[in-house]
Amino acid sequence: MSANALSLQSLIRTEAAADPAFVSDGTPISRAKFAEKIEQTAAWLAAQGIGRGDVVAVWLVNRIEWLALLFAAARCGAIIAAVNTRYRSAEVAHLLKLSGARLMVVEAAFRSADFAAILADIAKDEVPALQRLAVVGADAIPAHWPCVRFDAFDTPYPPAPTQDDVDLPVLLYTTSGTTKGPKLVAHSQRTLATHASSVARALKLDPQRHALLAMLPFCGTFGMTSLLGFVAAGATVHVLDAFEAAPALEVLSTRGITHVFGSDEMFRRILALTDAPRPFPHLEVCGFAAFQPGWRELATEAEARGLPLFGLYGSSEVQALFSIARASDSFADRIEGGGWPMSSEATVRVRDTETGELAAPGVSGEIEISAPSHFLGYFNNPDATRDAFTADGFFRTGDIGRLRGDGSFVYETRAGDAMRLGGFLVAPGEIEDELKSCIGVADAQVVAVDLKGQARCVAFVIPAKEPPMQETLIARLRERLAGYKVPARIYVVEAFPVTDSANGVKIQRARLREMAMERIAAEGLAQR
Structure with missing residues (x-):
């Protein structure tokens, strides 16, 4: 392949491409x-x-x-x-x-x-x-x-x-x-253009049939990668200058959009604006990143209303849309983060964080990736770049997941959020889902803390109506989960601390850990 074929300019092909290339603020812009x-x-x-x-x-x-x-x-x-x-x-x-x-x-x-x-x-x-x-x-x-x-x-x-x-x-x-x-x-141009072409091929994009709603910001890899994939395919991209649910709903409903990518909160806000049973007649793939509690419930509602959510995986380092679920996957598997790598040249493996050995399918550990899409390095930071890669060139993602054994994988949580409880690696989502199934709980977040020299988890819950009793919730969880997964404390809060990112609002789990330790310390002082 020539160098020119790996440039960004090479993505702006004209043969068999749809025109316009973009529709921005209602204005069509041709490829020429x-x-x-x-x-x-x-x-x-x-x-x-x-x-x-x-x-x-x-x-x-x-x-x-x-x-x-x-x-x-x-x-x-x-x-x-x-x-x-x-x-x-x-x-x-x-x-x-x-x-x-x-x-x-x-x-x-x-x-x-x-x-x-x-x-x-x-x-x-x-x-x-x-x-x-x-x-x-x-x-x-x-x-x-x-x-x-x-x-x-x-x-x-x-x-x-x-x-x-x-x-x-x-x-x-x-x-x-x-x-x-x-x-x-x-x-580089090589990493961007190569991955964009992989996305176009993996999604089997047809420039005459498919169209993208670009509602994610271009400043982040999620927005830029999805856009470049459709440019590489020669398909039309409809651009929102910034996300708002009402304009997104209008474009999705009327412009023949087949693909859209966003956060769970974006799709939740879009669905909330319409009572139509199936308002999106052309949608085929809605790739989503789960940043908020309740994403499984959202996926179920969205599926029933013709907004098919697909779990995916990516990062700034390996680019967004590194992988995505397939339509042939079961619904439960399709909405999980992870999926199948877009590039046939990508390799995903999992390393046991306790033993340092490569993990077998089904065993959770840190995800490591080798792929044409991975970054050149951290700009002007050679030490951080060196530390980010294994000796044989795999990127250490800092994410916890597991291999399925069929070529796909599951993203579970960030390594800093994963909890080792009772000697086992536990994803917070497992405990959070059980809490959310309890009467009186609208949302839940779980973090790990050091409690008297022992790793224990602490839960924060947002009440549905009347605040649930901690004793009732703990009794319920003891019936449903292994003892080491039952929270040492459950605190009721009005909202979770959040921060804005280029791709959406994310919960500040580090701040939740600080809050947990502060409250536990206050309990100790009160008992003196």
Whole structure:
């Protein structure tokens, strides 16, 4: 395969492709027009002094400018650092400093988001590499840095030279983050384009029959990977600038959409807006990530209403849609995270976290992956990159799962969330599901704590109506679960602590562990 066949540009094929390539804000954009916009944007980047190895931070909602910048950067040998539109000043400053971005392309304004106010909280000396801002939709915004207008589409610039190296970094995603701030995950044109083609093949996408609703943000791998897969297939992509349930419902119901990807909460909000028994006549695959309690109940309701949910797996490091369930799987298996790798060249194995040996099918352990889709490394962080891989080149995912033995696998939980209780590795979801089956419990979360030198689990529950009695719940669980899985404490709360990510709202399990220890400590003080 030639280097050109591994470039992002190679994905914009025209033979047998559907037109338009995109429908954005109701405006159709043909493949030829999109290719023209890429050329214009590459020329604009060159005119800004951006070339090989330079980093451009992109802080935009879903719009054609975002995609044109990515494809144009690939042409110039530059690197795009994707900035989450939900970020605030500390997070934006961390990304700008870590990436060394020279230029930031930013929204003038979007709904209630005040990008200028957020930037005003960042001191120039915090991000010394940043030289200027390029504003989409205005000539300038109030800022510490000089501003230029992003005028690539309406101002002619001299053509830019083309770089051919498909193995250079071209896109930086942020990880979900730690107390030290998120790392930057670097991907090349080769990793992006190869995986996009694998997605198109694995999903058997037909450009004349299939269409995608892109409602996930492009700044995250979930939104970008699903979009690139449909670009590679030559299918039409309908773009929402940012997710809102009502516009998503309208597009899903009226535009012949066959595929959509999102979080469980997104699909829950869409379903809540319609009473129609089967409002989505064309939907074939709805790939979903389960971030919230109650996702199994959601999947059951969605199935009955013609919104077929498919479990999947991915990460910034191996890209989203690394794997997905198949239509031939049983419903119970289809809605589990994990599934079948998109690439025939991918290998998934599981390592027993206790013995360090590879685990047999059915035994839970850390998932390790070797695949063409995996990242180049953590940008400017060789130590973290080295630690992320095994000696034989498998990526250590930090996720717990098990092999099924038929070529598929099951994602169970993050390694930091898995609990070793009574000498056994236990996924919180097992106990949470039992709690949610109890009268009076709407939602539940379970975390592990050290209690008098012994690993025990603690549960937090949101009541349905009247708060359930802890003694009643514990008695019920003792009837249903092994003793080591029964929570030492069950606390009633009004809501779980959450955080926003590029792909949806996630529960802060680390904060739940802190809350559990705080409450247990308070009990000890009260008894003195």
